[in-house]
Amino acid sequence: MVKDLHHLLSEESKGRKPSPLKSAFKYYGQDDLVFLGGGLPMSDYFPWEKIVAYSPAPPFTGAAGIAEKPSETGKSTVTELYKEQVEKFDVPLARSLQYGYTAGQPELLDFLKKHTEIIHHPPYPEWDTIVSIGNTESWDSTLRTFCNPGDTILVEEYTFSSAIETARALSVNFAPVHMDDKGLIPEELEKLLKNWDSSVKPFPKLLYSISTGQNPTGSSLSNERRKQIYDIACKYDFVIIEDEPYYFLQMGEYNKNVEAKDIPTPTHEEFLNSLVKSFLSMDVEGRVVRLDSCSKVLAPGTRLGWIVAQKDLLERYVRLHEVSIQTSSGFTQSLIAGLLGRWGQDGYIDWLIGLRKEYTIKRDFTTRCLEKYMPSLVKYDPPVAGMFFTVIIDAAKHPEFATKYDSDPIKVEDAVYHRALKAGCLMIPGSWFRSPNFEGSSSTFFFRGTYAAVDLKQLDIGLERFGKAIKEEFGVTN
Amino acid sequence: MVKDLHHLLSEESKGRKPSPLKSAFKYYGQDDLVFLGGGLPMSDYFPWEKIVAYSPAPPFTGAAGIAEKPSETGKSTVTELYKEQVEKFDVPLARSLQYGYTAGQPELLDFLKKHTEIIHHPPYPEWDTIVSIGNTESWDSTLRTFCNPGDTILVEEYTFSSAIETARALSVNFAPVHMDDKGLIPEELEKLLKNWDSSVKPFPKLLYSISTGQNPTGSSLSNERRKQIYDIACKYDFVIIEDEPYYFLQMGEYNKNVEAKDIPTPTHEEFLNSLVKSFLSMDVEGRVVRLDSCSKVLAPGTRLGWIVAQKDLLERYVRLHEVSIQTSSGFTQSLIAGLLGRWGQDGYIDWLIGLRKEYTIKRDFTTRCLEKYMPSLVKYDPPVAGMFFTVIIDAAKHPEFATKYDSDPIKVEDAVYHRALKAGCLMIPGSWFRSPNFEGSSSTFFFRGTYAAVDLKQLDIGLERFGKAIKEEFGVTN
Numbered sequence A, B: 001m002v003k004d005l006h007h008l009l010s011e012e013s014k015g016r017k018p019s020p021l022k023s024a025f026k027y028y029g030q031d032d033l034v035f036l037g038g039g040l041p042m043s044d045y046f047p048w049e050k051i052v053a054y055s056p057a058p059p060f061t062g063a064a065g066i067a068e069k070p071s072e073t074g075k076s077t078v079t080e081l082y083k084e085q086v087e088k089f090d091v092p093l094a095r096s097l098q099y100g101y102t103a104g105q106p107e108l109l110d111f112l113k114k115h116t117e118i119i120h121h122p123p124y125p126e127w128d129t130i131v132s133i134g135n136t137e138s139w140d141s142t143l144r145t146f147c148n149p150g151d152t153i154l155v156e157e158y159t160f161s162s163a164i165e166t167a168r169a170l171s172v173n174f175a176p177v178h179m180d181d182k183g184l185i186p187e188e189l190e191k192l193l194k195n196w197d198s199s200v201k202p203f204p205k206l207l208y209s210i211s212t213g214q215n216p217t218g219s220s221l222s223n224e225r226r227k228q229i230y231d232i233a234c235k236y237d238f239v240i241i242e243d244e245p246y247y248f249l250q251m252g253e254y255n256k257n258v259e260a261k262d263i264p265t266p267t268h269e270e271f272l273n274s275l276v277k278s279f280l281s282m283d284v285e286g287r288v289v290r291l292d293s294c295s296k297v298l299a300p301g302t303r304l305g306w307i308v309a310q311k312d313l314l315e316r317y318v319r320l321h322e323v324s325i326q327t328s329s330g331f332t333q334s335l336i337a338g339l340l341g342r343w344g345q346d347g348y349i350d351w352l353i354g355l356r357k358e359y360t361i362k363r364d365f366t367t368r369c370l371e372k373y374m375p376s377l378v379k380y381d382p383p384v385a386g387m388f389f390t391v392i393i394d395a396a397k398h399p400e401f402a403t404k405y406d407s408d409p410i411k412v413e414d415a416v417y418h419r420a421l422k423a424g425c426l427m428i429p430g431s432w433f434r435s436p437n438f439e440g441s442s443s444t445f446f447f448r449g450t451y452a453a454v455d456l457k458q459l460d461i462g463l464e465r466f467g468k469a470i471k472e473e474f475g476v477t478n
Helices: A022-023 A105-119 A136-146 A161-169 A185-195 A222-235 A268-274 A311-322 A330-373 A409-423 A456-474 B020-025 B105-121 B135-146 B161-169 B188-193 B222-237 B268-274 B311-320 B330-373 B408-425 B454-475
Strands: A051-054 A076-082 A125-131 A151-154 A172-177 A206-209 A240-245 A288-293 A307-309 A388-394 A446-450 B051-058 B077-080 B125-131 B151-156 B175-176 B207-210 B239-243 B288-293 B307-312 B388-394 B445-448
Touching: A022 A446, A022 B161, A076 A330, A076 B077, A105 A125, A105 A288, A105 A307, A105 A330, A125 A136, A125 A311, A136 A161, A136 A206, A136 A240, A136 A307, A136 A311, A161 A222, A161 B020, A161 B311, A172 A185, A185 A222, A185 B135, A206 A222, A222 A240, A240 B222, A240 B445, A268 A330, A268 B288, A288 A330, A288 B077, A330 A388, A330 A456, A330 B330, A388 A409, A388 A456, A388 B175, A409 A446, A409 B268, A456 B188, B020 B175, B077 B330, B105 B307, B105 B330, B125 B311, B135 B161, B135 B207, B135 B239, B135 B288, B135 B307, B135 B311, B151 B161, B175 B188, B175 B330, B188 B222, B207 B222, B222 B239, B268 B330, B307 B311, B330 B388, B330 B454, B388 B454, B408 B445, B408 B454, B445 B454
Parallel strands: A151 A172, A151 A206, A206 A240, A240 A288, B151 B175, B151 B207, B207 B239, B239 B288
Antiparallel strands: A051 A076, A051 B051, A125 A307, A288 A307, A388 A446, B051 B077, B125 B307, B288 B307, B388 B445
């Protein structure tokens, strides 16, 4: 049964009144009404008559994954857009370039909702989808929808620093939850909440989790942990914000003995069954807000994301969007609805399978580089999802840990960072991702690397340099 | 001399720290550095190889203005975009669809800065430009940059209701400034500030003004008033936010005896000289933040605007954008830079001249309809700029004003609204645009109409119906 969660809304969100102008706009387009109510320029004069986009065509399921380019297959998906609607899945330019449709253009929402249904089967009927302009904005709007200054949010103790900055500027309190190499630990979450003293800090309203291919640790929550965390959310009445840009980059366990390119292409059914369960897929109470994004599966500059949640909550987001971003760019909505419409749900799943293949190849290559170049004092655990890998180092193994570095692992981390940078490889120190109020006393530190941004040759060169820098810093040869 | 305005910033904005990740990103793209720092997908796999857009071609300066379509002139401006850069003014898709460039893509900013220079000649050197996703977002970000909850802003006493909603949700106090048919009255502004009691409400930090073709009154501030208001801003130390989406729709005075299509096309110099002076053009202290938008000059769904202000202030906006919207859509930036680059500054000015012509034709037609259909108790003053016209009615002239309507003009306004709606014409009641804390005791009310959204035939039908509704309500025939 879907829960009424209005008691968790921010004062800002509760105070947002419906505009009287909206009551007039419901008459817009009504037969035989001359509507002189809104400052809408006539679409006749939008200076784009036609837009044509050339994209690769499915299937993308060959050995090279999405690396099979149109020039190689000889096929293209051609999206032709006009002011008028031609294909039923297209958003005509006269509409996408006009005001209106804050929640998103119907054709695009239709595709995204069907996609959500196929992937997550949300188990309650009152869910819906709206567009956003990417997960950074979705998160900012989420904070404005739920949190008053001084409110508390639960976060993974290491998390995306930009998400922290978004929240910090809104004067939110952070309650970091301990993690291990498999991500957030449900027992630690429950312990924190059980012992919560609401006279010191308000009880947390929401948990922010990058559950799959976590940034920065690369960890992914198992189905079991997700179920435990969801049950805790129901018991303690908070909302789960699942920020899932990396969800489809689920490469599975690393297998030393198999070359990624030799892994047989799965059927759609096999692919769907292999995906980890989202919080949304177990959300019987409507207390999950899922943030999805085109940034990692199509391109970041699309500035298109979508939010899935119960209708009543999404209505509050739409009221906020009306007076902030309005909606995603019309070019973006027309071009993406056009491409996805032409690919179809099946073609898009082919794309996602091809994308996963691409990342599996890179994850595996990276792991082999780590095996080759890292000294034995470095630990690493090949990620099962996402763009990030970590190398973990125990600062106590440094011969000058107590002397030169005052037994402070962060000082050793900093030394490694600068030594590697000088050697020509940049990886990000893990401590940069610590949540405010972080509590930890381990002597280990880690670096976050990515295999997303560079080709295999660069990965090899970079990791060789990084390994060398560590060896030099620690005075070891192996 | 440009002033340091940091004392006017909000706590949120002052508290925004530079991200440590940014310090790493400065190394991105450096020669011989393998950058494993950022989760940037490779542009090779963005599924858009080529985008081609067909637009009308300059000149647009014929009798029909921008209504001269490519199909009529036989000419098109064709924008071809690729992942790589071909033309120097194009933003290549590999870059626009990637992360980065929060302030906007350099080629687009370059065009917008030159345009700003041509139109406004900002009189201090430290000004700059960043992109936004439209003026609604620019205004939201402006409020977050300057205002703490409880801070005061000055607004025109009738103003865009959505702008009010944006501010209201952030718990801002409103100080409405009295207006007449020429807009905000400088003497009233000064009186308000001179008598301000800061022990009751914080002294205003900013003035929000839609200075040209004001929404909803259609009024435009004269050069003289603007100069007076600017001097008051310097004297009382507040920031002027000029929200100017209608700036280029400056039709000039209505001339009963001339058909708009017969007005000779001005030279670029004549056109530029005919434009009202912006606050930016007189801003010697760097205390104007100008919000510009593509919404009314190209298309609303582009979701592209730009902000002009002193560099130090814009830096605060960029920090906010990094953790909220990131930047405008890459499709938008590539398509608009591509179109404007091909048109050139001159071609774009041709477009603006053509656009003004189009609106002049519609403003004049509307005025003739008002002359024809409105009973004599209705007053109207043809707007010199913008999309909106008003019809002003004295409720005291209603035979049942004191009896049926309790001498309340708003009740008469409401009766006219519903009667016109029933007759098949929707115009917006002026009282819907009253600022919070509005003080007024006149018996007159007004309606806001627009000539933007419909064609001439519809305008004629609608205004005939509206006139008839007023006549019926007031029991007059003329």
